[in-house]
Amino acid sequence: MDTQRALLAVVLSFIILLGYQYLFVGPPEVPPEVPVVERAVTEAGPEESNGRSPVPVPVPALAAEETLPLATGREIPVETPLFSAVFTETGGGVRSFRLKEYRESIQPDSGPKELIKTERPRELPLFFSWGVEPDRAEIPVFTADVDGLRLTAPGGAASMRMTANLASGLVITRTMTMEADSYLYRLRIEVNNPTDTPLQGAPYLSLTNSPFGDSESPASGFLFSGPAVFANGSLQEFKPADLQKSGQKVEGAIQWAAYEGNYFICAVLPGESDTAAVLMAAEGDRVTTLLTDETRVIPARSSRQYEYTVFFGPKKISLLKEIGSNLDQAVNFGWFDVVAKPTHSLLNFLYRFIGNYGLAIILVTTIIKMLFWPISHKGMKSMKNMQALKPKIDKIREKYKDDATKLNQEMMNLYKTYKVNPLGGCLPMVLQIPVFFALYKVLLQAIELRHAPFMLWINDLSAPDRLSIGVDIPYLGGIPVLTLLMGASMFFQQKLTPTAADPTQAKIMLFLPVIFTVMFVNFASGLVLYWLVNNLLSIGQQYMINRSVTVA
Secondary structure: OOOHHHHHHHHHHHHHHHHHHHHHOOOOOOOOOOOOOOOOEEEEEEHHOOEEEOOOOOOOOOOOOOOOOOOOOEEEEEEEEOOOEEOOEEEEEEEEEEEEEEEOOOOOOOOEEEEOOOOOOHOOOOEEEOOOOOOOOOOOEOOOOOOOOOOOOOOOEEEEEEEEEEOOOOEEEEEEEEEEOOOOEEEEEEEEEEEOOEEEEEEEEEEEEEEEEOOHHHOOOHOOOOOEEEOOOOOEEEOOHHHHOEEEEOOEEEEEEEEOOOOOOEEEEEEOOOOOOOEEEEEOOEEEEEEOOOOEEEEEOOOOOOEEEEEEEEHHHHHHHHHHOOOOHHHHOHHHHHHHHHHHHHHHHHHHHHHHHHHHHHHHHHHHHHHOOOHHHHHHHHHHHHHHOOOHHHHHHHHHHOOHHHHHHHHHHHHHHHHOOOOOOOHHHHHHHHHHHHHHHHHHHHHHHHHOEEEEEEEEOOOOOOOOOOEEEEEEEEEHHHHHHHHHHHHHHHHOOOOOOOOHHHHHHHHHHHHHHHHOOOOOOOHHHHHHHHHHHHHHHHHHHHHHHOOO
C-alpha cells in the first residue's frame, strides 16, 4: 500500500472524526414519551393510611400562564465570599445566583456570572409542590425568619427558614443552610399535615433553566447545554430540542439531576430517600426538570421531610469530586475521558508553578511530544526512506502497470529488500489521534481556561484569537493571527515532510493546511496554540531527520 495514500486516509479520517465529534455527537437513547397524568392532593383511604403507592408520574408541562398569589413576599439576599443569591418569599425559589469569581464576559465591568435566567415565581429553580404538579400548584407566599444572610468568616455557616400555609391545609417549611466557603447548600423541606385527615401525594422539586448566556463560550453552540441525570450508574444527557417533541422520564437510583452549560451547572442531589424519577420537558430553550418520588401518605397531624443538596456553580472537576455522588461525571470528555482527565490534571499541575495557562499548554504539548518522540521519529524516518525509494517505485509501476498481481509482488519485494514499512509513517499518527482529541476536549471544556489570559492580544484562551486593527473585518471581527500562524506552520511542515505521492495527491496534502485553518478559525485560542506548538516541534524533528537520513 502506498504510504501517502494511507496517510491521506488517516488525515481525512481525522477530519471526519473531528467534525463528527464537533457537530453531531448526541445524547444516549432515551425512553419513549411518558403520558401526562393529572394528580392532586387526595385524602387517603383506610387501606392507604400507612403505606405508599407507586403511581404513574407526569412529564412536567410548562405553564402558559402564571397564576400569581394574592400577596407578594420579600426578596431575601444571601452573601458569601463565593456567591450572592436572592431567595424570594413568593414561591420560595431562587431569583438570582451570581458567582463572584466568574464574570459574564471578558469585559471587566460585565459583572458576576448569573446562573438564573427565569423570572416567573413558578419557574424559579427550587420551586416545590406536594401532591400536585408545579404547573398547577398554588404559589405559596412564605415568611422567612431573617431579612438576609451574610457569611464572611471562613468555615462559617447559617440557616434560613421559610414557612407557608397552603389552601389545602398543609404547612410547608423550607430550611436552607449555607456555608461561607462552599457553593453547596442544604435544602430541607418539611410538609406538615395539621388536619385530622391523612393526605397522600408526591413531592415535586423543580429546576427551570435557560442557557447560561451566549458569552459563556464562543463555541457553546457546538457543545452540550441542557438537562443531565446520573442514574443507575451512568450519565444521561438530553438535548432540549428532543425534549420539545416529547417529555422524558428517568427512573431508578438517581444520584443527581442538573442543568448543564459548558462551564456551569445547576444540580440537585436527592437525600437518602431515593428520588423515584426525574421528569424533563422543554419549551424553546427553557427546560424544566422535576425530581419526584412515589406517592405516599402523610397521616393526620404528622409530617414528612425531604432532603436535598444543591450545587449552583462552576464545572470544576476538583470541586465536583469533593461533593461525591459522581457529580464530577458532569464534566464529560466523551470517548477520550480516560486520556483527557489525566491531561487536565497535568495542565492544572503545571499552572500552579508557572501561573499562566498559555505557558502550561505549551509545556503539556512539549511533554506529549517528547513521550511520542521515539514513535514519531520512527515514522518520519520511514517516510524519508520511502521518498528515497520513489524512483524505484515509479519504475516498477511503469513496468508492471498492466499486471496488478505482479506489481504488488514486486512492490513487497522492494519493501522487504530495503526493510521499509509502507505504513510506518501512518501508524504514529494513528497512535497519537486519541491524545489529540483528548486535549481538544480538555481545551474546549476546562473552565480554568475561561477568560484565562496568555500574552499580548490573547486575553481569553477559551475564545478565538482576534487581533483588533481598528477596522471590523466581516465575519472575523479582527485578524486571527494565531490561527494563520498555525496554518502557515502546517503548510511548511507539509513541504518539509518527505512524500512519495503522485502530483495530485501531493497537491491534496498541501491543501490540508487551508482546510485546518478554516476549521480552527473559531476554535478556542488555547487549542490553536497547542496545534501551533505541536507543528513547530514536528518541524524541528523532521528537519533533524532530513539532515541525518541519507538516501541509499
